[in-house]
Amino acid sequence: MSSVPQQTSLHQLNASLGAAMNVSEGTVTSHLRATSRTYFYFTTATLVLCLIFTLATIMVLVVQKKEPIPQPPEKFPLIGGNCSLDILSILKKPLGTESSAYLQVSKPIRNSKLTWNKDGILNGIGYHNGNLIIQSPGWYIIYCQLQFVVPNCPDNPIDLKLELLINNKTKKQTLVTVCESKTGTKNIYRNLSQFFLENLNVNNTVSIKVKEFQYVDTNTFPLESVLAAFKYSNSN
Numbered sequence: 001m002s003s004v005p006q007q008t009s010l011h012q013l014n015a016s017l018g019a020a021m022n023v024s025e026g027t028v029t030s031h032l033r034a035t036s037r038t039y040f041y042f043t044t045a046t047l048v049l050c051l052i053f054t055l056a057t058i059m060v061l062v063v064q065k066k067e068p069i070p071q072p073p074e075k076f077p078l079i080g081g082n083c084s085l086d087i088l089s090i091l092k093k094p095l096g097t098e099s100s101a102y103l104q105v106s107k108p109i110r111n112s113k114l115t116w117n118k119d120g121i122l123n124g125i126g127y128h129n130g131n132l133i134i135q136s137p138g139w140y141i142i143y144c145q146l147q148f149v150v151p152n153c154p155d156n157p158i159d160l161k162l163e164l165l166i167n168n169k170t171k172k173q174t175l176v177t178v179c180e181s182k183t184g185t186k187n188i189y190r191n192l193s194q195f196f197l198e199n200l201n202v203n204n205t206v207s208i209k210v211k212e213f214q215y216v217d218t219n220t221f222p223l224e225s226v227l228a229a230f231k232y233s234n235s236n
């Protein structure tokens with residue numbers, strides 16, 4: 001009476017074992033791949049966290065070194081939303097022999113090659129006619145951000161472009177096209193930025209060119225259109 005159900009369940013057991021083996025054979029490689037991908041993500045996340053933690057520690061050490069008398073931190077520079085102002089406040093601290101520049105765009109803008117307000121930070125880097133002039137050889141981090149606004153779109157799309165030049169030669173560029181649609185043709189805000197690490201020599205120049213320079217916005221965020229350079233390390 002009970003033999004038929006038993007046989008059935010044995011069959012089911014066999015079938016499910018077979019299926020399980022098939023499945024495990026078929027999925028073992030993809031499972032391995034998924035596992036190694038998980039490890040990869042995990043390792044990357046861990047490394048990033050370590051990096052952030054190390055940077056934070058270095059920042060704390062630097063701040064403590066600069067201020068030997070322990071004081072309640074009035075404003076920790078890396079907290080808050082004003083990234084470029086945070087960088088500015090860090091750069092205002094004496095940097096020893098290191099070279100750095102942080103200049104805001106000067107207005108009015110009449111040329112595709114931008115000029116910069118000399119009254120920013122120029123520490124071991126020269127400036128002339130829109131060019132940063134390197135005075136100490138080494139690896140430099142160069143950063144530029146520009147804010148654009150198109151108050152009224154013309155009939156055709158516009159390409160806004162930011163070029164970073166070393167010795168008058170374009171090394172990096174970035175572009176955004178605006179005014180493509182027929183809707184939303186007023187007050188189009190965009191920002192372009194460029195980040196570059198380069199080994200530079202004495203008298204090398206760094207400059208910025210824009211296409212459609214009339215749309216560079218110097219009013220909405222007057223402090224946000226900046227050119228900055230920091231010496232990262234010596235050449236060797």
Ligand SMILES: *[C@@H]1O[C@H](CO)[C@@H](O)[C@H](O)[C@H]1NC(C)=O
Pocket residue numbers: 080081082085223
């Ligand atoms: C960011 O900077 C601007 C200009 O100095 C200032 O008006 C604004 O309050 C700052 N925002 C924050 C969150 O600190």
Ligand SMILES: *[C@@H]1O[C@H](CO)[C@@H](O)[C@H](O)[C@H]1NC(C)=O
Pocket residue numbers: 167168205
């Ligand atoms: C860059 O161009 C300017 C004029 O356009 C020139 O005076 C200067 O010598 C050039 N610099 C280099 C490094 O070629």
Ligand SMILES: *[C@@H]1O[C@H](CO)[C@@H](O)[C@H](O)[C@H]1NC(C)=O
Pocket residue numbers: 190191192
């Ligand atoms: C710059 O533009 C990007 C995308 O267009 C936007 O996500 C970002 O918030 C903008 N940043 C600023 C500072 O305006």
Ligand SMILES: *[C@@H]1O[C@H](CO)[C@@H](O)[C@H](O)[C@H]1NC(C)=O
Pocket residue numbers: 202203
């Ligand atoms: C850099 O330029 C200055 C002024 O033109 C010149 O006197 C100096 O010799 C140059 N230095 C080098 C290393 O080329």
